[in-house]
Amino acid sequence: MDAALTALLRADLLDAGYTVDRLRQLWGDEADAALARGDRVPARRALEALGAAGVGTSAVGSREQGAASILARVFLLGEPAPDDALTTALPRLGAQGARELGLVDDAGRAMLDLRPYSSIDAGGAVQWFIASDLGEVSLGTALPADHVLGVGGASLTLAALIPTEPVDSVLDLGTGCGIQSLHAARHAQRVVATDISSRALERARLTLALNDVTSVELRLGDLFEPVAGERFDRIVSNPPFVITPRVEGVPVYEYRDGGRVGDAIVEQVVRGAADHLSPGGTAHLLGNWEYRDAMGGDGLARVRSWITEAGLDGWVVERERQSPAEYAATWIRDGGTRVGSPEYDELATAWLDDFAARGVTAVGFGYVVLRQPVRADAARFVRTEVINSPLGSAPTGIGDHVLAGFRAHDRLAALDDTALLAERLSVAGDVTEERHYWPGDENPTVIRLRQGGGFARTIDADAALAGLVGASDGELTVGEIIGALADLLEVDEGALRDDLLPRVRELVVTGLLTLD
Numbered sequence: 197m198d199a200a201l202t203a204l205l206r207a208d209l210l211d212a213g214y215t216v217d218r219l220r221q222l223w224g225d226e227a228d229a230a231l232a233r234g235d236r237v238p239a240r241r242a243l244e245a246l247g248a249a250g251v252g253t254s255a256v257g258s259r260e261q262g263a264a265s266i267l268a269r270v271f272l273l274g275e276p277a278p279d280d281a282l283t284t285a286l287p288r289l290g291a292q293g294a295r296e297l298g299l300v301d302d303a304g305r306a307m308l309d310l311r312p313y314s315s316i317d318a319g320g321a322v323q324w325f326i327a328s329d330l331g332e333v334s335l336g337t338a339l340p341a342d343h344v345l346g347v348g349g350a351s352l353t354l355a356a357l358i359p360t361e362p363v364d365s366v367l368d369l370g371t372g373c374g375i376q377s378l379h380a381a382r383h384a385q386r387v388v389a390t391d392i393s394s395r396a397l398e399r400a401r402l403t404l405a406l407n408d409v410t411s412v413e414l415r416l417g418d419l420f421e422p423v424a425g426e427r428f429d430r431i432v433s434n435p436p437f438v439i440t441p442r443v444e445g446v447p448v449y450e451y452r453d454g455g456r457v458g459d460a461i462v463e464q465v466v467r468g469a470a471d472h473l474s475p476g477g478t479a480h481l482l483g484n485w486e487y488r489d490a491m492g493g494d495g496l497a498r499v500r501s502w503i504t505e506a507g508l509d510g511w512v513v514e515r516e517r518q519s520p521a522e523y524a525a526t527w528i529r530d531g532g533t534r535v536g537s538p539e540y541d542e543l544a545t546a547w548l549d550d551f552a553a554r555g556v557t558a559v560g561f562g563y564v565v566l567r568q569p570v571r572a573d574a575a576r577f578v579r580t581e582v583i584n585s586p587l588g589s590a591p592t593g594i595g596d597h598v599l600a601g602f603r604a605h606d607r608l609a610a611l612d613d614t615a616l617l618a619e620r621l622s623v624a625g626d627v628t629e630e631r632h633y634w635p636g637d638e639n640p641t642v643i644r645l646r647q648g649g650g651f652a653r654t655i656d657a658d659a660a661l662a663g664l665v666g667a668s669d670g671e672l673t674v675g676e677i678i679g680a681l682a683d684l685l686e687v688d689e690g691a692l693r694d695d696l697l698p699r700v701r702e703l704v705v706t707g708l709l710t711l712d
């Protein structure tokens with residue numbers, strides 16, 4: 197990759213105002229939503245209309261079109277551009293420079309996907325450029341097996357799982373276009389990004405250069421192989437976890453399938469993290485896990501056993517569970533095969549045979565956060581749970597939230613019940629209470645505590661728990677509040693204590709109550 201040409205491209209993209217907001221302004225919200233669904237027609241029509249309004253032509257080359265519009269038509273919508281249009285959009289780099297950098301072919305057609313990206317985390321807003329392979333929208337065909345994925349829904353999910361607390365070193369395992377490295381580099385001195393695909397590393401190299409990020413080192417290789425013997429403060433990975441039958445005729449997509457049987461790749465990443473995390477270091481992963489006839493059919497129990505056997509702490513959140521048939525359909529369609537076609541039937545048979553061979557009854561998908569214990573003799577904390585309620589359209593700060601949960605657990609582990617009764621707790625600022633009454637009734641039939649951030653939990657509470665949470669203002673101790681509630685509700689104080697304390701511990705770990 198030519199550094200001088202890449203610097204010219206970066207300057208041109210910045211000058212063009214090639215941003216997410218600018219594109220949405222150009223083609224409007226509806227076209228934007230259509231594009232997210234893989235339909236480029238509304239966006240194309242909107243940009244053509246802009247061109248036509250100026251010069252009576254809808255050609256990509258009309259000079260009156262803004263540079264951002266030309267870039268979008270070429271690099272997002274897959275339209276060819278004549279040299280003069282490319283030079284309008286990229287005046288420093290020029291059409292020849294664009295060809296030399298491998299951005300377009302001789303016919304002016306994009307050879308890669310180059311798009312703006314924006315995000316907000318605790319450190320503020322960022323606007324980046326992301327280079328990846330052309331997607332189905334531009335190609336108009338199914339993806340090739342060595343496709344380098346751009347930023348998708350799973351990428352955004354993982355980005356939200358990356359904590360913002362500064363660390364020295366991060367490992368980004370399976371970097372693809374480099375999106376997680378960009379996020380990770382915001383909160384780390386150095387990042388090592390690996391991938392089994394040299395093509396992915398090429399795209400990541402361009403992505404990093406276009407955003408002037410110099411703290412990321414790229415390495416080629418299988419899983420942890422390129423970092424043998426090294427440890428990191430943080431590992432982030434959206435691994436190629438898609439479960440794929442290992443039989444002839446089933447396409448192997450590098451971007452989503454790590455070439456193992458069943459969920460073995462996720463197991464390998466979880467177990468491997470133990471050898472590559474510094475003491476106290478954390479790993480933030482997405483994954484799939486199979487529910488099998490064995491082990492009582494519990495997929496989360498399988499993940500728990502990987503974590504426990506690796507000697508790690510862990511917090512696993514299952515966000516979705518699919519039947520084998522649903523799972524097969526999801527990933528066969530993702531590969532561009534239409535349900536009901538003969539090819540689909542053949543692939544679905546292969547998938548269901550593969551699941552049947554291991555007694556798979558369902559597949560779970562979710563988040564895995566791991567922590568290397570600081571002390572080998574400390575009690576392990578492994579929590580697995582199902583949270584399938586929506587987190588909002590763009591969840592942020594989940595990584596920080598989970599880390600706070602680990603720390604809350606550590607503090608609680610050091611407090612026996614007597615010590616906990618002496619603590620002054622505060623209700624978190626994002627907690628609200630909801631009460632429902634039968635018409636005319638004085639007492640609520642339902643009381644719910646709702647968490648605004650984090651995992652947006654809804655907790656069913658009774659009058660005692662709601663009273664305790666409501667009175668937790670950092671002034672009164674837990675013991676004082678329980679004493680007052682026992683008087684008010686006319687119940688035995690000891691029994692109330694036994695009933696409430698485990699629930700208080702749960703609310704502290706899940707962030708609805710905080711220890712001062």
Ligand SMILES: C[S@@+](CC[C@H](N)C(=O)[O-])C[C@H]1O[C@@H](n2cnc3c(N)ncnc32)[C@H](O)[C@@H]1O
Pocket residue numbers: 345346347348350351354369370371372373374375376390391392393396417418419434435436437450451452453454455
């Ligand atoms: C689902 S993509 C994730 C890309 C990117 N990190 C993101 O979050 O969007 C998985 C990546 O893992 C890479 N990969 C596949 N098999 C691998 C392996 N055995 N070792 C390392 N990387 C692998 C793929 O090339 C791909 O770039």
